[in-house]
Amino acid sequence: MNIDYTYEIADVDVAAKCMVVVYSAEGHETMQIGAPLPFEGEALEDVIRNYAPVQLWVAKVTPVTVPLVGATGVISSSPPAVVAAAEIPVTTV
Secondary structure, three states: OOOOOEEEEEEEEOOOOEEEEEEEOOOOOOEEEEEEOOOOOOOHHHHHHHHOOHHHHHHHHOOOOOOOOOOOOOOOOOOOOOOOHHHOOOOOO
């Protein structure tokens, strides 16, 4: 999903090296986000892009699957089995 947004620097605190950025996008909630000031040589738009709430906006409009209350399961924390390349069937076209 592509979301175009605008931003406005609403406040800057030089002593704390941070700023408040207001992000707006049509059809989405306007959000105020705290972000660090760009380092010397760093582009402001890179910081703006890194702190943009696009993922949150996408999550708010993406349908979810609701689990049943009381659902249980077992998850193994062991790494997945590794299959040797020689064991993977390959078809040459």
